Amino acid sequence: MDALTRDPPQNAAVQDPARPQLDLELRGIRKRFGGFTAVDGVSLKVEKGQFVCLLGPSGCGKTTTLRCIAGLEEPDDGGILIGGKEVTRDPPWQRDIAMMFQDFALFPHMTVAKQVGFGLEMLKKPKAEIAKRVQHVLKSFEILELAERKPASLSGGQRQRVALARAMITEPRILLLDEPIGALDYSLRETVMLELKLLQQRTGISFIWVTHDQNEAFSLGDLVVVMNHARIEQQGSPEDILQRPATAFVAGFVQGNNVFRGKVVGEGAGVLSVETAAGTFRVPAIGTPPVLGSDVSFSVRAEQLTDAPTDQHPNRLTVQCTTVEYFGAVRRHIFQRRDGELLKYDQFGAHAQRVAVGQTAVLGWQVEDSVLHVGVAR
Amino acid sequence: MSTIRVRSPASYWLAVPAAVWMLGVVVVPIVLLVWVSLWSGRAFSPASPLTFDNYAKFFANPTYIKLIGSTVVHTATLMAVTGVLGYCIAYFLVVKVRSPRWRLVLFLAFIVPFWTSTLIRAIAWVPFLGVNGVINQTLMFVGVTQSPIEAFLYSRAGITMAQVSLYTMLAAGPVVYMLNSIPPQLREAAMTLKAAPFTVFRRIIFPLTLPGVVIGQVLVFLNVMSDFATVATIGGNKHALLSNLVMLFYESSQIRGASVVAVMLMLCMLVGVVVALRVVDIRRLGA
Numbered sequence: 001m002d003a004l005t006r007d008p009p010q011n012a013a014v015q016d017p018a019r020p021q022l023d024l025e026l027r028g029i030r031k032r033f034g035g036f037t038a039v040d041g042v043s044l045k046v047e048k049g050q051f052v053c054l055l056g057p058s059g060c061g062k063t064t065t066l067r068c069i070a071g072l073e074e075p076d077d078g079g080i081l082i083g084g085k086e087v088t089r090d091p092p093w094q095r096d097i098a099m100m101f102q103d104f105a106l107f108p109h110m111t112v113a114k115q116v117g118f119g120l121e122m123l124k125k126p127k128a129e130i131a132k133r134v135q136h137v138l139k140s141f142e143i144l145e146l147a148e149r150k151p152a153s154l155s156g157g158q159r160q161r162v163a164l165a166r167a168m169i170t171e172p173r174i175l176l177l178d179e180p181i182g183a184l185d186y187s188l189r190e191t192v193m194l195e196l197k198l199l200q201q202r203t204g205i206s207f208i209w210v211t212h213d214q215n216e217a218f219s220l221g222d223l224v225v226v227m228n229h230a231r232i233e234q235q236g237s238p239e240d241i242l243q244r245p246a247t248a249f250v251a252g253f254v255q256g257n258n259v260f261r262g263k264v265v266g267e268g269a270g271v272l273s274v275e276t277a278a279g280t281f282r283v284p285a286i287g288t289p290p291v292l293g294s295d296v297s298f299s300v301r302a303e304q305l306t307d308a309p310t311d312q313h314p315n316r317l318t319v320q321c322t323t324v325e326y327f328g329a330v331r332r333h334i335f336q337r338r339d340g341e342l343l344k345y346d347q348f349g350a351h352a353q354r355v356a357v358g359q360t361a362v363l364g365w366q367v368e369d370s371v372l373h374v375g376v377a378r
Numbered sequence: 379m380s381t382i383r384v385r386s387p388a389s390y391w392l393a394v395p396a397a398v399w400m401l402g403v404v405v406v407p408i409v410l411l412v413w414v415s416l417w418s419g420r421a422f423s424p425a426s427p428l429t430f431d432n433y434a435k436f437f438a439n440p441t442y443i444k445l446i447g448s449t450v451v452h453t454a455t456l457m458a459v460t461g462v463l464g465y466c467i468a469y470f471l472v473v474k475v476r477s478p479r480w481r482l483v484l485f486l487a488f489i490v491p492f493w494t495s496t497l498i499r500a501i502a503w504v505p506f507l508g509v510n511g512v513i514n515q516t517l518m519f520v521g522v523t524q525s526p527i528e529a530f531l532y533s534r535a536g537i538t539m540a541q542v543s544l545y546t547m548l549a550a551g552p553v554v555y556m557l558n559s560i561p562p563q564l565r566e567a568a569m570t571l572k573a574a575p576f577t578v579f580r581r582i583i584f585p586l587t588l589p590g591v592v593i594g595q596v597l598v599f600l601n602v603m604s605d606f607a608t609v610a611t612i613g614g615n616k617h618a619l620l621s622n623l624v625m626l627f628y629e630s631s632q633i634r635g636a637s638v639v640a641v642m643l644m645l646c647m648l649v650g651v652v653v654a655l656r657v658v659d660i661r662r663l664g665a
Contacts, residue, residue, distance in 0.1 A: 072566050092569040105567035109585050118581075122572035170572065 021048050022084065023174055023206040024069065029078030031064055038064040039075070040230035046174070046223070049204040051197070053221035055214060057253070061230040062210045066176050069208065070099050083173050093122070098172040102179040104163035106151035112162050113138065113147040119170040133169060141165045157188050164196075168203070175200075177209045181216070193220060214254055218242065226250050234375060243301070247375035251299035258305075258343050261297040264290050271367055274298060277339030281315045283370040297373045300365050302332065302344035307355055309364025316364040319343055321355050335363070408644070415637035422633060432638045442623070446642065449620040452534070453602045457549075459542050460598050461591065464549030468590075471550075472557040485554075488547050496544060500608040503540040507531040507612065532614035540612045545601055549594035556590030557583070592658040599650050603643060620646070 024046035031039040039061045046052050054062040067073040069080060071092035080088045087095050098119070107115055117134040125133075138144040141161045151159060160181070167175055180196070181189045197220050200207045211217055217224050218238040225235040226249075234246040245251035251259045262276030272283045274296055283298045290296055300315075309316055319335035322342075326332075328349050335343040345363055347354065355361050383389065415433070417426035436442050467488065475481045491499060506512045507530035514526040530536045560583065568578040606621035618626070620643050627636035 070566075070570055072569070091574075092566070093572045093574050095570075097570060099567065099570040101563045101567055103561075103563065105561065105563035107564060107568070107582055118568070118573075119571040122577065166571065176570075 022046060023048050023050065023082070024208070025079075025081040025084075026065070026069070027079040027081070029065070029068055029075040029080060031061075031068060031073055031075050037230050039068065041078070042227075042230075042232055043078075044225060044232070044235065046206050046208065049200075049206055051200050051207045051220055051222045052209065053217035053224045054208065054210045054227060055217040055221075055224055055253075056212065056227035056233075058212055060227040062212075062227050063178055065227070066099075066178055066208060066210045069174070070097055070176050071095050096173040097176055098167035098170055098174075099176040100163050100167045100178065100180045103183055104151075104159045106154075106159055106162060106166075108151055111148050111150055112143065112154075115151070115162060116165045116169055119166065123170060137165050137169050156184050157192070160184055160192065164199075168199075168205070171203075172205060174206045174208060177207060179211055180209065182211070182213075189216075196220070218254075226253065228253070244371055245299055245373060247373050248297035248299070250375070251297070251371070251373060256302040256344060256346060257299040258302060259297060259299045259341075261295070264292050264294050264296055267292065272296070272372070278337045278341070279317060281370060282367045283372050284368055286372050286374050298370050299373070300370050302346040303330070304365050304369040305343075305345040305363045306365065307345065307361050307363055309362060312366055313364030314367060315370065316362055317343065318360060318362050320360045321357050324353065324355070324357055335361070411637050411640055411644075414634060415641050417634050432634050436635070436638050436642070442639075445618065445620055445623060446646070449603065450646070452538070452619060453599055455538060456541055456545065456602045457595050457598050459538070460546045460549040461595055463542065464546050464551075464594055465553055465587075465591065467546065468550040468553035468557055468587075472554055488550070492547065496605070497607045497611070499544055500540055500611045503536070503543070503612055504531065507536045507539070531612065532616050534613070534617055536612045537609055537617060540608050541602060541605065544605075544608065545598045548597040548601060549591075552590035552593040552597075553587050554590075556587040560586050589658045592654050596651055596654045599654075600647055603647055603650075 022045050024044070026042055026044040028041045028043050029039055030037070030041055042061070042065055044052075054065060056062045064073060068075050069082075071087070071090060071094075075088065078088070079086060082096055107118070110118070113134050116137060117130045120130045120133060134147075135144070138147055141164065143158060143161050143165065146154065146158060146162070151162070154162065160183070164180075181192050184192060193216060196207070207220075209216070209220060218241075221238060223235060224238050224241050226233045226241060228249050234241055234250045236244075241250060242254055242256075245254065245257060248259050248261060251257040260274070260276045260278060260281065262274040262280075264272050265275045265280065266273035267285065267289055270285050270289075272285050272289065274281050274283050281298070283296075306313060317335075317337070319337060321333050322336050323334040324331060325334070326349065330346045330349050331351070331353060333345040333347070333355050335345065337343045343363065345355075413428075416428040416430065417423075418429040418431050419426045471481055471484060471488075475484060494502075504511075508514070509526045509528055509531065511530065513530060514523075517523050518526065530539070564582055564586075565578055568582045569575075573581065603619075604621050606619070606625050609617060609619050609622055610625070620639060623639045624636050624643065627633075627639060
């Protein structure tokens with residue numbers, strides 16, 4: 001991919017020198033379809049060469065956000081800046097982006113070579129240059145031997161490569177990817193993910209990757225943006241989101257969190273007492289402590305629990321084990337909580353099983369392992 | 379579910395009814411037609427010796443040769459007009475009309491007239507095109523002309539107008555189908571690859587609908603070539619195409635002449651269809 005070197009920014013004059021250069025900025029974009037609000041005030045800053053994952057359940061507005069960035073939808077409100085240039089009302093073909101579609105959207109009547117060269121053709125590059133660059137890109141994506149084939153005769157993995165080559169050849173500032181590996185066989189995904197991550201790092205093109213799969217988001221993203229109901233719930237590094245979920249939704253959406261909702265019944269020395277249907281627990285306060293009696297939620301990660309609580313584990317629950325799932329790396333125990341929800345407790349997979357199905361156990365965790373959700377509870 | 383293997387005896391037996399039907403209504407009549415066209419002499423009898431005299435007579439008459447030419451020109455004109463108009467209608471229906479209900483309503487409005495026979499619809503044009511017809515009265519009312527335009531009825535223009543209205547949907551239908559089968563992401567993918575809308579149409583949409591265009595053109599071509607009724611009704615006795623010549627010979631009991639012209643007409647059609655199939659492989663339409 002050494003051919004994919006970036007041109008110098010064409011709009012350097014528009015840049016605000018005080019700010020670090022942003023590849024993309026969304027300023028409170030809103031999009032409604034009839035009575036349905038698909039995107040409701042989404043703001044986002046993407047630094048140069050960042051790998052951003054928009055993560056959320058289906059219908060959360062992540063794809064609409066992506067389509068707004070591409071120019072395929074026009075936001076009702078708000079602004080979109082690409083490389084510091086206002087493009088909110090610009091059509092897709094005037095934006096410095098490329099897009100990879102979920103089902104790849106290959107042109108059925110064009111050969112792979114024609115298809116990959118299409119973007120350069122549109123940029124009115126000379127024929128000889130197009131042929132040379134297509135050749136080079138096909139070679140670097142290891143699909144040179146497919147050059148004269150048409151999409152109908154390609155496998156899923158091959159199509160994915162062609163779609164990627166077609167999008168990358170114009171060296172856009174931002175590559176938008178809508179569930180780019182969702183259509184691939186499961187066994188292929190891990191390899192392709194790694195390849196894409198390496199490609200992104202090598203080219204320095206910002207990737208905006210839409211997915212509902214948190215494994216993809218957390219293993220790929222420099223910045224993960226969790227969306228729900230047309231809004232951003234939380235954005236941060238994968239570690240931020242996994243270790244410090246900001247809302248009950250984020251905590252419940254990402255794997256391995258036990259979420260509790262309750263009322264603040266006491267406060268002292270920076271620790272809150274929270275009364276829930278499953279018992280009363282001690283949770284460290286963050287920022288301005290909530291007033292007594294207010295509704296709060298917190299979570300604790302499944303791997304932070306212990307089945308042999310000591311004095312250091314004042315938060316305790318007596319629960320019965322209903323299922324044990326073995327994933328190799330972890331052994332997950334599912335318990336029935338008193339408030340009707342499930343409690344998850346993870347052990348290292350390499351360790352011997354300590355709690356059997358049907359067994360009642362006392363599980364505990366340290367005060368500082370509870371994470372209070374500071375985001376607006378919705 | 380049981381399936382029938384391609385070369386099993388059952389599959390051949392199942393093809394028999396259709397084969398018999400095709401033999402009876404297509405193959406045998408065509409063989410008869412060609413046979414009769416080769417009869418010589420004056421007697422109308424199967425005993426006549428077979429020669430090419432009838433064809434020689436046909437080609438010796440420059441009027442007939444010219445008629446082939448004018449039939450081809452007329453058909454080509456209609457194909458061009460219905461092709462462009464039909465494509466526009468199809469594009470409008472599929473791409474521009476967003477509401478499925480409106481699309482259905484409009485589609486029905488275009489299709490329902492086809493429930494009437496071609497002859498009736500051709501005749502229905504007469505009160506529109508006549509000297510005191512609707513078009514002329516409208517034009518005079520609006521003030522475009524002072525006196526009625528006589529060129530509408532009993533003219534080549536009138537025939538063309540009527541046939542355009544009769545056959546445009548034949549050109550549009552297959553294009554509607556092809557346009558519907560293009561995933562919207564292809565258009566979007568092309569746009570994100572820096573193609574402006576007209577380029578998207580020229581490079582993506584049109585090539586993908588080309589099979590539909592060609593099929594539509596074949597349908598219009600075959601229908602116009604064989605349409606003697608509209609030409610006779612709207613054209614009066616002033617205009618004729620190859621198909622009318624068949625009628626003319628037939629009505630004057632010149633069966634051999636009629637079969638010669640019919641064979642010529644058939645050959646023209648065959649050439650047209652072969653040319654069309656060279657452009658697009660209809661059998662691979664679904665792919």
